[in-house]
Amino acid sequence: xxxxxxxxxxxxxxxxxxxxxxxxxxxxxxxxxxxxxxxxxxxxxxxxxx
Numbered sequence: 001x002x003x004x005x006x007x008x009x010x011x012x013x014x015x016x017x018x019x020x021x022x023x024x025x026x027x028x029x030x031x032x033x034x035x036x037x038x039x040x041x042x043x044x045x046x047x048x049x050x
Contacts, residue, residue, distance in 0.1 A: 023046055027040060
């Protein structure tokens with residue numbers, strides 16, 4: 001990716017995907033630590049794109 005220039009749209013899409021990945025990783029970490037595997041409604045909305 002070095003030297004590649006992204007359009008504003010590509011940057012926004014990448015940021016959106018990274019937000020989803022980070023939120024999912026946090027949920028996985030919490031689920032592993034607590035055993036609580038119910039999907040948080042806020043995370044579910046984020047993953048649905050709402």
